[in-house]
Amino acid sequence: MTIHPLTETHWQAVKAIYEAGIATGNATFETQAPEWEAWDLAHLAHSRLVAVDEAGTVLGWAALSPVSGRCVYGGVAELSIYIAAAVRGQGVGRQLLQALIAESEAHSIWTLQAGTFEENTASIGLHAQAGFRIIGHRERIGQHHGVWRNTVQMERRSPTVGAA
Numbered sequence: 001m002t003i004h005p006l007t008e009t010h011w012q013a014v015k016a017i018y019e020a021g022i023a024t025g026n027a028t029f030e031t032q033a034p035e036w037e038a039w040d041l042a043h044l045a046h047s048r049l050v051a052v053d054e055a056g057t058v059l060g061w062a063a064l065s066p067v068s069g070r071c072v073y074g075g076v077a078e079l080s081i082y083i084a085a086a087v088r089g090q091g092v093g094r095q096l097l098q099a100l101i102a103e104s105e106a107h108s109i110w111t112l113q114a115g116t117f118e119e120n121t122a123s124i125g126l127h128a129q130a131g132f133r134i135i136g137h138r139e140r141i142g143q144h145h146g147v148w149r150n151t152v153q154m155e156r157r158s159p160t161v162g163a164a
Contacts, residue, residue, distance in 0.1 A: 001092065017084050044077060064109065075109050078115070079097075097127070104158075115153050131156050
């Protein structure tokens with residue numbers, strides 16, 4: 001497995017993995033994946049990664065979204081990470097998340113945030129292994145298919161960027 005920058009050429013595979021995550025009902029409040037143009041505008045231009053196997057098949061992806069348009073939050077981003085169902089539990093997410101952390105720090109991101117449905121214990125565990133800590137719980141924060149959902153809020157503060 002290798003990790004590369006995510007580009008528009010990966011979009012169909014990335015979108016398929018995203019749609020599979022949406023279908024689980026425990027990955028996102030979104031109910032459908034956007035088209036490339038909308039996805040591209042919603043994410044930072046840097047720190048977009050795909051994990052691919054030797055055949056070039058996309059195994060997972062990760063990207064960052066800004067948390068605010070205010071300049072004081074320029075070093076804070078929310079992350080998304082999705083792994084193809086066939087390779088979950090095989091270390092793809094761990095390697096992809098570690099690469100995303102390094103990439104984000106290279107672009108002066110000092111805090112990464114993640115909001116995860118409380119039922120998604122695999123994602124919560126993945127983030128915890130990567131140094132994220134639980135900073136809170138949001139109860140009944142939104143409805144998903146007519147059901148109120150709770151989320152676990154996690155963050156990772158860089159030990160090097162913004163540490164001074």
